[in-house]
Structures are given as structure tokens and as C-alpha cells.
Amino acid sequence: MSNKAFQDYYPDELSHCYGCGKNNPDGHQLKSYWDGDESVARYTPKPYHMAIPGFVYGGLIASLIDCHGTGTASAAAYRAAGREMGSLPSLRFVTGSLKVDYVAPTPQGVELELRGVAVEVKEKKVVVDITLSANGKLCAKGQVIAVRMPETMAPK
Secondary structure (H helix, E strand, O other), X not given: OXXXXXXXXXXXXXOOOOXXXXXXXXXXXXXXXXXXXXXXXXXXXXXXXEEEOOEEOHHHHHHHHHHHHXXXXXXXXXXXXXXXXXXXXXXXXXXXXXXXXXXXXXEOOOOEEEEEEEEEEOOOEEEEEEEEEEOOEEEEEEEEEEEEOOHHHOOO
16 A cells, blocks of 8 residues: 555645545545555544444444545546546546445444445546445445536635
């Protein structure tokens, strides 16, 4: 795995996302990396990410799947184009669709592992299937349909 996360390649002006933005000190700061043909991210929920005592809030799980999916989409698009991450023009993706299935309660107080596979990579759309596990047990699975960020979203 590379020491530099996908999200670290995002241009500074596009790095404010609550889930993965390096310029958002109040956010999750999620970091995604290649592990062969899969992407991987790890995150340990804070005590305040609680649904009920002992279990993680489902909204956090959706947020992690969302940001890991868009990060994986960006990295997969660079790979498919044969380009280095961070090269210009930037290949930045946003969420077009997010589907999450909660398979089992997610325990609080342990590291969560997200794994993603880009199952479809096109110029303006990437589909990523993601699993979220705790202690090796599948807790959630999701799919992110990521679309190339429209120019209208870029800061002026």
C-alpha cells in the first residue's frame, strides 16, 4: 500500500468534505489506499458516534461508505486513464447514488475496515461496491455510484 491516501491527492480547494476532507479538522478525515485491486480504509468511531450503547450510528456507516466510494472512484479513474493520482486535470468524483445495507449491528470501540472494488469505470461514472467489517465480521455493504464532479461545483 502507498503511504499517501487517495484523499491526500485532492486539490486543496476540493478538500473540505466532512467525511474525507484533509482541510476539515472537524470531519472524519477518512483515508483510502490501494491494496491490490481493492481499496481499503480503516476508521475507529468516536464514542459520540453511538446509536445505542455499544453500537455505531448507522449514519456514520453510510458516511464512511460514501467517502470511501468516491475516493475509490477517483483512484480507479486515474488507474483506468493510466495517470498518476493528483495529475491535472483533477479526476474528482461526487456521489450520484448511495445504497447501504446494514447486515449486522456494528460494535462500538473497534476499528472498522472498509473494502471497495470498482466494478464499472467510465469517464464520467464509476460504480464501487463496498463492505464494512468490524473484527472480521461483515456489518454493512453498500454501493456508490460516483459521478465526475461538475465544473459548477468547483470554487471560483
